[in-house]
Amino acid sequence: MNLTFSPEEQAFREEVRRFIAHALPSDISERVRLGRHLSADDHLRWQNILSEQGWLASNWPKEHGGPGWGPVQRHIFDEECAAARAPTVVPFGVNMVAPVIMKFGSTEQQQHYLPRILSNQDWWCQGYSEPGAGSDLAGLNTRAVRDGDHYIVNGQKTWTTLGQHANMLFCLVRTDPDAKKQAGISFLLIDMQTPGITVRPIITLDGAHEVNEIFLDNVRVPIENRVGEEGQGWTCAKFLLTHERTGIAGLGHAKQALRHLKSLANRIHHRGKPLLALPSFRQRVVKAELELMALEVTNLRVIAAARDGGAPGAESSLLKVRGSELRQELSELTRRALGPAALPFFPEFLHGDESLDDAYTQSAAASAQYLNRRKLSIYGGSNEIQKSIVAKTILEM
Amino acid sequence: MDFALTDEQRMLEETLTRLVTDQVSPEQRRSMLSSASAESSALWNTFAELGLLHMPFSENVGGLGADGTDLMIIMQALGRGLVPEAYLAGLVLPGQLLALTANGEQQKRWLTPLLEGEHQLALAWQEHDARYDAFDVSTHAIQRDGQWHLNGRKDVVLNLAAAAATLVIARLNSGKLALFVVPQNSTGTSSHLYFTMDDQPAGDLTLDNVTLPPENCLSEDVSDALADVLALGRAALCAQAIGAMEEACDQTLAYLKERKQFGLPLSSFQALQHRMVDMHLHLEQSRSMAILAATSLTLPASERDYKIAAAKAYCGESARFIAEQAIQLHGGMGMTEECYVAHYAKHLVMFDHYLGDSDYHLETVSDLLDVA
Numbered sequence: 061m062n063l064t065f066s067p068e069e070q071a072f073r074e075e076v077r078r079f080i081a082h083a084l085p086s087d088i089s090e091r092v093r094l095g096r097h098l099s100a101d102d103h104l105r106w107q108n109i110l111s112e113q114g115w116l117a118s119n120w121p122k123e124h125g126g127p128g129w130g131p132v133q134r135h136i137f138d139e140e141c142a143a144a145r146a147p148t149v150v151p152f153g154v155n156m157v158a159p160v161i162m163k164f165g166s167t168e169q170q171q172h173y174l175p176r177i178l179s180n181q182d183w184w185c186q187g188y189s190e191p192g193a194g195s196d197l198a199g200l201n202t203r204a205v206r207d208g209d210h211y212i213v214n215g216q217k218t219w220t221t222l223g224q225h226a227n228m229l230f231c232l233v234r235t236d237p238d239a240k241k242q243a244g245i246s247f248l249l250i251d252m253q254t255p256g257i258t259v260r261p262i263i264t265l266d267g268a269h270e271v272n273e274i275f276l277d278n279v280r281v282p283i284e285n286r287v288g289e290e291g292q293g294w295t296c297a298k299f300l301l302t303h304e305r306t307g308i309a310g311l312g313h314a315k316q317a318l319r320h321l322k323s324l325a326n327r328i329h330h331r332g333k334p335l336l337a338l339p340s341f342r343q344r345v346v347k348a349e350l351e352l353m354a355l356e357v358t359n360l361r362v363i364a365a366a367r368d369g370g371a372p373g374a375e376s377s378l379l380k381v382r383g384s385e386l387r388q389e390l391s392e393l394t395r396r397a398l399g400p401a402a403l404p405f406f407p408e409f410l411h412g413d414e415s416l417d418d419a420y421t422q423s424a425a426a427s428a429q430y431l432n433r434r435k436l437s438i439y440g441g442s443n444e445i446q447k448s449i450v451a452k453t454i455l456e457m
Numbered sequence: 458m459d460f461a462l463t464d465e466q467r468m469l470e471e472t473l474t475r476l477v478t479d480q481v482s483p484e485q486r487r488s489m490l491s492s493a494s495a496e497s498s499a500l501w502n503t504f505a506e507l508g509l510l511h512m513p514f515s516e517n518v519g520g521l522g523a524d525g526t527d528l529m530i531i532m533q534a535l536g537r538g539l540v541p542e543a544y545l546a547g548l549v550l551p552g553q554l555l556a557l558t559a560n561g562e563q564q565k566r567w568l569t570p571l572l573e574g575e576h577q578l579a580l581a582w583q584e585h586d587a588r589y590d591a592f593d594v595s596t597h598a599i600q601r602d603g604q605w606h607l608n609g610r611k612d613v614v615l616n617l618a619a620a621a622a623t624l625v626i627a628r629l630n631s632g633k634l635a636l637f638v639v640p641q642n643s644t645g646t647s648s649h650l651y652f653t654m655d656d657q658p659a660g661d662l663t664l665d666n667v668t669l670p671p672e673n674c675l676s677e678d679v680s681d682a683l684a685d686v687l688a689l690g691r692a693a694l695c696a697q698a699i700g701a702m703e704e705a706c707d708q709t710l711a712y713l714k715e716r717k718q719f720g721l722p723l724s725s726f727q728a729l730q731h732r733m734v735d736m737h738l739h740l741e742q743s744r745s746m747a748i749l750a751a752t753s754l755t756l757p758a759s760e761r762d763y764k765i766a767a768a769k770a771y772c773g774e775s776a777r778f779i780a781e782q783a784i785q786l787h788g789g790m791g792m793t794e795e796c797y798v799a800h801y802a803k804h805l806v807m808f809d810h811y812l813g814d815s816d817y818h819l820e821t822v823s824d825l826l827d828v829a
Contacts, residue, residue, distance in 0.1 A: 194788050196718035219789050264792050265799040330588050340816045396814060399588045400613045403653040403810050427654040431803065434784045435792055442788060444728055
């Protein structure tokens with residue numbers, strides 16, 4: 061057994077690192093470093109840079125315009141992006157709807173949508189959850205009724221991340237109310253400009269506008285915007301939720317957060333000594349360090365299995381549970397490290413353009429980020445749901 | 458041994474519960490926060506009418522002589538309603554410090570109007586480089602030509618904007634800590650005002666050669682009085698957190714019973730039942746610690762500080778556990794500004810950052826472990 065990366069992989073890491081160091085705009089990485097919110101323009105600037113380099117669609121095969129990387133390279137790329145404080149690529153187009161279109165979409169759909177995703181022409185958002193269908197996603201009620209060569213869609217979607225910037229929505233709708241729960245669902249691609257669509261912001265407890273509700277009121281969607289057959293939507297959704305989720309642990313982010321925490325806890329003093337020397341605090345940092353070590357190797361095991369042709373299944377649930385818990389713990393320790401300085405809340409600095417004295421900027425985001433990270437164990441299938449998947453699939457309980 | 462409340466205490470509890478239910482609904486709280494001003498709010502006036510502003514002070518300064526249990530009842534009710542009034546920061550803490558240090562004239566000028574609801578005060582004890590150590594003070598005071606001159610900076614002073622004056626701890630050349638009363642807008646003061654993450658009005662106060670007459674010095678050796686007041690404040694904060702924990706648990710339990718997924722109420726899933734039980738256990742253990750703290754206030758200082766540090770550390774960890782689980786069990790809803798439990802969660806998380814967090818207090822317990 062050998063845990064080191066091959067010389068080619070190490071050279072690849074160097075290449076990625078050099079490119080990001082040169083290409084990532086410093087104002088954007090500075091905003092990420094301070095935990096300030098990114099504008100649509102910040103995201104697009106970085107994604108256009110990646111697109112020109114041919115690295116935006118890191119999980120796409122070459123035939124569709126991707127770099128054709130394997131799971132190991134993707135892992136290295138993600139780590140380097142997080143370490144350099146690059147914005148996370150908005151996943152809804154490139155990582156979520158694109159694989160579904162590649163797998164289930166028609167040639168016309170592939171030819172129309174994939175190039176537009178690759179060039180950042182379309183900003184996609186996700187219409188999955190509903191007020192009554194969260195963990196029980198298949199319980200969704202949004203109805204699509206055939207009317208000639210259109211569907212008329214009525215219903216409400218929620219938790220739509222960055223939907224305020226999107227011009228396209230991929231959406232699970234119920235086309236057959238009489239079929240068994242999962243069997244009556246179809247997968248539609250909806251232009252957000254269509255009359256009848258209203259986007260309403262949801263403000264989260266950190267004061268941010270990240271998620272939205274989407275109301276669909278007699279929205280006419282052409283039949284050709286359905287991906288796959290009618291009633292095949294659940295298959296598409298499940299494929300999307302299990303597809304190549306080797307990056308789900310957020311390892312690069314966790315590593316970056318731990319580096320930041322250690323440097324912070326060395327700079328901050330408590331009774332004349334670095335905070336990191338305080339036994340109760342140090343012990344929690346050490347525990348996080350061990351958890352990260354274990355998670356990294358577990359993640360590499362899953363990646364290696366994927367590289368060798370195994371499809372990661374419920375293993376990604378394990379990665380998600382531990383990865384989200386670790387990142388939450390790190391955000392907790394970062395907030396604690398700041399002590400009283402974690403109390404002031406400066407929403408106009410974090411979410412807007414307001415400037416702030418240097419004394420405040422370094423600590424401004426810690427509490428907001430701690431609160432924001434609570435979502436990690438809720439979204440994309442809560443940790444409770446992930447554990448049920450593991451119990452059922454891996455342990456056959 | 459007796460954990461029962463007296464008849465008076467039960468009445469106090471009922472009155473406060475009714476007051477909070479009637480006057481601090483989520484909507485009322487929101488509008489109170491958005492219309493925060495220096496003028497007394499209607500609620501503060503009600504506090505005055507009910508005698509709550511006199512209650513925590515001893516009879517010899519014109520108070521009603523409430524004990525730790527009475528204060529616990531009050532703070533718990535305020536925590537339960539997330540009441541946005543600076544009862545502790547603007548009344549109890551600065552008022553107790555005045556009661557312990559001020560002479561008759563000074564009491565008449567600053568303490569009496571406080572108890573009468575005519576003004577509020579603030580207490581500036583925290584400094585940037587001192588973390589949670591109230592006795593690590595760099596703010597400096599020197600007397601020249603009969604006047605005092607203060608220089609330094611105080612961080613996260615709660616109720617700073619609404620206070621008629623702020624009590625400031627400063628170090629003298631002798632090395633002792635002194636206490637000054639610095640009226641609002643004194644020449645040489647500047648404030649950076651903000652709200653804390655849990656919606657409390659606060660600010661950082663800079664003192665740049667602030668000149669004060671001799672009568673504004675309340676004490677030239679305030680350390681023991683400060684320790685007394687911090688102990689009281691920590692016990693009171695624990696009680697307040699218990700109120701917020703109760704409410705967070707109640708709201709979460711109600712949500713689990715009401716919310717259905719997979720055709721069943723969430724409360725029927727065993728994994729969630731056990732989590733709810735864990736929350737309840739954290740609450741009850743913390744309640745015991747808060748009672749311990751409230752009844753330790755009259756003990757000798759070292760024993761008192763040991764028990765109160767233990768309670769504050771314990772409640773700090775429990776508060777966070779309950780906050781995090783309340784959000785998690787509410788799912789996405791728990792992440793939203795609109796969901797009231799999220800505000801309790803914010804308060805319960807930030808609770809640990811007031812008057813020393815659990816690491817800080819664990820260190821105290823650990824230092825005293827062998828002698829206790």
